[in-house]
Amino acid sequence: MIAILKQGTTKEQIDSLITWFHTQGLEVHVSEGKFQTILGLIGDVSNVSTDLLMGLDIIESVRKISDPFKNANRKFHPDDTVIDIGGYKIGGGAFQIIAGPCSVESREQITGIAKSVKESGANFLRGGAFKPRTSPYAFQGLKAEGLEYLSEAKKETGMPIVTEIMNINTLDLFEDVDVIQVGARNMQNFDLLRELGHTGKPILLKRGLANTITELLMSAEYIMAGGNEKVILCERGIRTFETATRNTLDLSAVPVLKELSHLPVVVDPSHATGVARYVRPMALAAVAAGADGLMIEVHNDPPHALSDGAQSVTPEEFSSIAKQILEVREVIGR
Ligand code: PEP
Ligand code: MN
Numbered sequence: 417m418i419a420i421l422k423q424g425t426t427k428e429q430i431d432s433l434i435t436w437f438h439t440q441g442l443e444v445h446v447s448e449g450k451f452q453t454i455l456g457l458i459g460d461v462s463n464v465s466t467d468l469l470m471g472l473d474i475i476e477s478v479r480k481i482s483d484p485f486k487n488a489n490r491k492f493h494p495d496d497t498v499i500d501i502g503g504y505k506i507g508g509g510a511f512q513i514i515a516g517p518c519s520v521e522s523r524e525q526i527t528g529i530a531k532s533v534k535e536s537g538a539n540f541l542r543g544g545a546f547k548p549r550t551s552p553y554a555f556q557g558l559k560a561e562g563l564e565y566l567s568e569a570k571k572e573t574g575m576p577i578v579t580e581i582m583n584i585n586t587l588d589l590f591e592d593v594d595v596i597q598v599g600a601r602n603m604q605n606f607d608l609l610r611e612l613g614h615t616g617k618p619i620l621l622k623r624g625l626a627n628t629i630t631e632l633l634m635s636a637e638y639i640m641a642g643g644n645e646k647v648i649l650c651e652r653g654i655r656t657f658e659t660a661t662r663n664t665l666d667l668s669a670v671p672v673l674k675e676l677s678h679l680p681v682v683v684d685p686s687h688a689t690g691v692a693r694y695v696r697p698m699a700l701a702a703v704a705a706g707a708d709g710l711m712i713e714v715h716n717d718p719p720h721a722l723s724d725g726a727q728s729v730t731p732e733e734f735s736s737i738a739k740q741i742l743e744v745r746e747v748i749g750r
Pocket of ligand 1: 601652
């Protein structure tokens with residue numbers, strides 16, 4: 417349920433209403449927009465009388481919200497969420513590119529790639545240190561050492577770093593990480609999501625291989641219910657009957673997510689297609705579809721990459737893609 421307050425309602429009036437909602441066992445999400453304050457009520461609202469609320473002179477209207485996600489819902493929070501990460505904003509018209517290798521492989525590799533993608537216009541550096549691999553015999557990531565190399569690359573370039581967590585037991589190692597990624601395979605690891613809700617770190621939440629948009633939003637809700645509102649949603653392709661690409665990029669998820677939620681939406685055309693030469697067209701399409709950012713895998717030597725070489729573009733290709741991204745942004749006015 418949401419209660420839209422009349423313009424001119426004082427802070428004291430709002431606070432006393434919130435206190436009353438608390439006595440009813442409800443949590444209250446406050447959204448202060450430019451013109452209106454909206455109170456989102458979370459919990460069992462079945463005993464809250466709409467008529468009673470409408471009788472209060474500070475209330476303009478009351479609406480029941482049937483969507484299962486509340487904190488992530490645009491109805492609770494009409495304005496786009498803008499997340500500031502190390503001075504770089506994402507969401508609400510602010511666009512960012514996250515680029516880097518699938519896996520951190522060495523100090524030289526990550527720092528070298530960081531410098532080149534930064535020069536091409538990426539503000540964020542990605543690189544996996546803990547890798548969720550289909551095969552237990554495949555490269556599993558450099559783990560703590562990989563995180564150290566990422567930190568060094570951050571120090572050298574000033575780029576905030578984005579890297580995946582697989583197990584909450586490793587959280588202490590993520591102190592210097594700016595954005596914690598939850599991979600597709602962990603999108604419904606609810607214990608992990610709940611714990612991340614108690615951190616103050618922005619979370620990049622990737623859509624699961626076989627998950628619906630509502631399920632993605634419910635996973636965001638797990639994080640937000642713990643008090644962490646800094647969630648970035650990521651569409652990275654879903655599994656369909658098609659085999660020509662690694663996954664099928666569900667681009668329509670972008671406008672749908674932007675309509676349903678106020679959270680920033682990023683598209684990962686690398687995992688979505690699995691093919692380096694398809695990354696450019698899908699990256700451009702994602703920008704045109706209204707994405708708030710892109711995550712692109714870049715490797716200095718794709719044929720010898722320790723993971724996801726087939727979908728990794730070279731730094732030169734990335735530079736050319738980044739230029740076209742700018743052009744598309746100019747055309748669509750974002
Ligand atoms: C990755 O970003 O390298 C990754 C493993 O992504 P996903 O979880 O989307 O497969
Ligand atoms: Mn990868």
